[in-house]
Amino acid sequence: MAQAINQALDQAMAADPRVMILGEDVGRTGGVFRVTDGLQDRYGEDRVVDTPVAESGIVGAAFGLAVGGMRPVVEMQFMGFSYPAYDQVISHVSRIRNRSRHRFTAPLVIRIPYGGGIGAAEHHSESAEAIYAHIPGVKVVVPGSPGDAKGLLLAAIDDPDPVVFLEPIRLYRAIKEEVPEERYTTPIGESRVIRPGEDVTVVAWGSMLREARVAADLLEEEGIDAELLDVRSLVPLDEDGLISSVEKTGRAVIVHEAPRTAGLAGELIALIQERALYSLEAPVARVTGWDTVFPLKRSEHLYLPNPQVIARAVHRVMAA
């Protein structure tokens, strides 16, 4: 997936001189995950900018660059280091269009590697998508495959409004998949059925898709036919896609890595019961991280949802 993102950035920069990249260590070294590898050599230090260590500064300056006519793509090194920039996002990036009634706009993309599973130090494994999804005025997308990473990122760069682009760290090097060479976009706001099924809808995004897919395989062996839905776009959400799947299956399990309380599963469940309560044959189940700090390496397996836990939740909703 890292390569697909790199390719998307490359194509965007080649096509549009306004596109530029800012972040910590994105230039000289190509980023701690090598996602921007080679781009500074290709496009120069003015367009691939190694910034001082200052996240609010990066996003705040990128805001000004965007209002001033550039198309900045900024990288936060890890989600756990994006919080110092939260104020700039919620107070300004998301609002300038509304504040100025369309007179000024801030079309920037904020790339944030997120999620656990690599045994990293504290602050390097977080999934705080909910705090971004709650901000009116930004879109939030999460690719679950290299193909989507490329298409969604190009769509995000094209988008006339700010997009928070979440990159599942665990998938950077995990998935080998041929990605079409040419430039293409994947529309923001559309979910995707990854695996059709009749018995239960499993909803996930990012690296949880992989876990859910394995769970679906396990379940298949038991004769349970799970439909796997990749939300992809957390904001705006493809409500129709979600509802029609649940209406078909009558059961649902929502999976996310983030802590449970006030996590996005709540939002999805609220929508499901608002529009499909009478189709529900069982309570929608949540499989999520716990309401704890993300544990360090030795305990992270206790925290992260895995195929077994997902399968067990499916058993529960099938039994109800």
Add this chain to the structure above:
Amino acid sequence: MAQAINQALDQAMAADPRVMILGEDVGRTGGVFRVTDGLQDRYGEDRVVDTPVAESGIVGAAFGLAVGGMRPVVEMQFMGFSYPAYDQVISHVSRIRNRSRHRFTAPLVIRIPYGGGIGAAEHHSESAEAIYAHIPGVKVVVPGSPGDAKGLLLAAIDDPDPVVFLEPIRLYRAIKEEVPEERYTTPIGESRVIRPGEDVTVVAWGSMLREARVAADLLEEEGIDAELLDVRSLVPLDEDGLISSVEKTGRAVIVHEAPRTAGLAGELIALIQERALYSLEAPVARVTGWDTVFPLKRSEHLYLPNPQVIARAVHRVMAA
């Protein structure tokens, strides 16, 4: 309510020399809402500290003070100005106990005036309780009356862990209510039935309680008997109180000022359907702010939930 909070602070400071107050303009002027009025005169500049304009600085320094044995109560001037301190809260205040396996703790209280209804400038009317409720390791409480404000604040100051204490701006001067003179605490983690009823549960907190109460009166005239539940403690949530009310009435409406998407109503609905799906006679309805920036004075009436809108939502769930 401002007076009740002032009294709680006064009593806490009188009883415990470790309690101190920090914030912008809290000392000399007693705060922009006069909540800390008179306390600097009484307890001196060392214990009621006017800080520079730096929210992360306030919370970060208070963290150190708390770890070092003090009991700081900090004030963020408005919720819209609390975001620069969000990193300190999510990355450190909420985590030091876990990070050090109980060796260090940060018992501090973060008071945040929040919510709309006073026709203020941008950033002065926000309700972002969800982003605090999503942080593992902090408690989040919201008083809906002067009596609760005093009792909950004293409980928060006593609490060995950090508490985010949200104060509904609209209620500062709105409610006249005699508050017991003596020191008392209201336990964190317990909801309260404000008005018992049989037909439908209306769940709210903060200033939305007032709207919901008027709605309940309107509904009573029509013969609909609404139970009004004051959540008070968003984290930890009194799940049993919520569930038993909904099990009784079979219907629920959740009201909050915050934007809808990823707001706390989702969490409450998830819990309700997890534990009481089969009691539900209708989808739980949400009455919330829109997914927009909080509008300026001339349009804020279009944004804020009001009794009519709440009553209409109740009609909807009664009709289903």
Add this chain to the structure above:
Amino acid sequence: MAEGLQQVLTPEGELSGELPFGIDETRRLYRAMVAARLYDRKGTALQKQGRLATYAPFEGQEAAQIGSAAALRSDDWMVATYRDAAAMAYHGYPRTLLVLGRMGDERGGSPPEGVNALPPSITVGAHMLHAVGLAWAEKLRGRDRIALTYFGDGATSEGDFHEAMNFAGVFQTPVVFLCENNHYAISLRRDRQTAAATIAGKAEGYGMPGVLVDGNDLFAVYSVTAEAVQRARSGGGPTMIEALTYRLGPHTTSDDPRRYRSGEEEAEWRERDPLERVRRYLAGADAWTPGWQKAIEAEESAAIEAAVEEAEAVPAQRPEDIFASMFAEMTPQLKAQQRTLLESLA
């Protein structure tokens, strides 16, 4: 790097430095300051009458604002705060829109094309980074526009001030930081805001020049700003200016300064009134008469009244408008919410 206090005209109206321009320009800028003060007093009056939601008076800071704004080219960027209506109006931000914004109408944040000024910043600190980014964009686009950003003494304590100054230094963006040190951040006195001797002295920590100027001296403010603007425009990088001034009124219409400062202190600064200083100078040069004063006051008052009337005549937004500027195109969710609102109002 912070030099001594720059001054051209003493409080008594005597020359102590080099005049940057002649009598005609002085009269023009004096008039702009008079207009600003009339506007400011009108703002307070309107708020007291309930016609504005809030108002943040700048009386006493007119020279700091007009003197600096006058050093800009009309296509330069201005990124200012809630207290900078004098500078913004001078730079072409229509007074009607400033009033409309204060009435609590988002359309006040939408200046016409050609006016390169962001809506006044309400948050303290964050907007300085926006100015850095705007200036950077101009540089990258090969244009010679610069950005001027205003902020207070209190704002210098925010992390974003630091990050903005640092980015400007590292990336040599063409930006001028103008601190209106009016000695208070709401109730907090400047000497409790930072232990630094001067704010201008902070500039050295970012590798940029820092200049301390008498902010109540129209000529001096103009001169140092013009020099900084010239430096920025010619690729010489950023500058920080500390303009020493005083807010003669309350922080906002809901503040009571008697809680935190003395009448004597206010009276002392009243003596250093930036308008009176220029008036004395003009009078000494036979370029001011009471009659002229009356005439410009009448004309400017009329213009301000007209702006207020125009703002108040703007019809309310339609309810559906609160959804319409969140994105270029409304999301399905926003469309649904908009429908719900309209139905509930029907």
Add this chain to the structure above:
Amino acid sequence: MAEGLQQVLTPEGELSGELPFGIDETRRLYRAMVAARLYDRKGTALQKQGRLATYAPFEGQEAAQIGSAAALRSDDWMVATYRDAAAMAYHGYPRTLLVLGRMGDERGGSPPEGVNALPPSITVGAHMLHAVGLAWAEKLRGRDRIALTYFGDGATSEGDFHEAMNFAGVFQTPVVFLCENNHYAISLRRDRQTAAATIAGKAEGYGMPGVLVDGNDLFAVYSVTAEAVQRARSGGGPTMIEALTYRLGPHTTSDDPRRYRSGEEEAEWRERDPLERVRRYLAGADAWTPGWQKAIEAEESAAIEAAVEEAEAVPAQRPEDIFASMFAEMTPQLKAQQRTLLESLA
């Protein structure tokens, strides 16, 4: 305020200033530096073997850390970073726990009572405010403990650095800010981090003394830190020290410095090795022999091996433990989640 570079011992091991202590103490601290380096190399080796989750080497920065830590009283607070294991171990933070933390076990963050050091900070910048608060608490409680906080050149760009320095200046908290300027923040060179001539020079913007010191000079680092500590302890307020040094290894074990710096530059700094400098001095004073070197290396290696073994022998936490330190008392939600986890493992 930032004075010229403070140095006591030249890279060649010649005296160029005043020695702060005698030969015995020098041998003791030299030995601590040797131990630190052995620990550091062990850390890298363990990580390569997969026995640590990550490791951030500090080779080259031993004098900056040991020289400053040695100026503390044992009950003073230390608030340091992921790269400061030398300082932390010197201050009494058990190596076993430093290793345990690096293995990915939260219990590494829990030093014994009496060790006044926060667990190493992973976030850049935020922890400086914690040191300010801790120092402030000591002052309010009428005790004379001070706080010493370590951070890198990169950290000086964060808003929290600014707010910490400013609070320390305004509230005169007894804190010493020690910047280990190792010339890189991951790949970013110091001259792209800030346009300021020196980091020490930033101190003036906060009204506190700033001191520039040869960070590879054990004696000089000790001297300037001791002076700053004394100032803080006696009520004289905060100080910032910039220790010029160099990280000879990679940023962490997953970094490749060849991407952003030259071998020549590394070799130049290798010449200024802080251990070798003291060794030469000791040798010149007939206080060092190869035999002694061998002996201390053997003893310290054994102690480090023992610490590693002890850490690796710590049994895994129980699954329920991930819930047990979120609050003093688990919430009903956490109890329920704990039950769920245990059931799923059963």
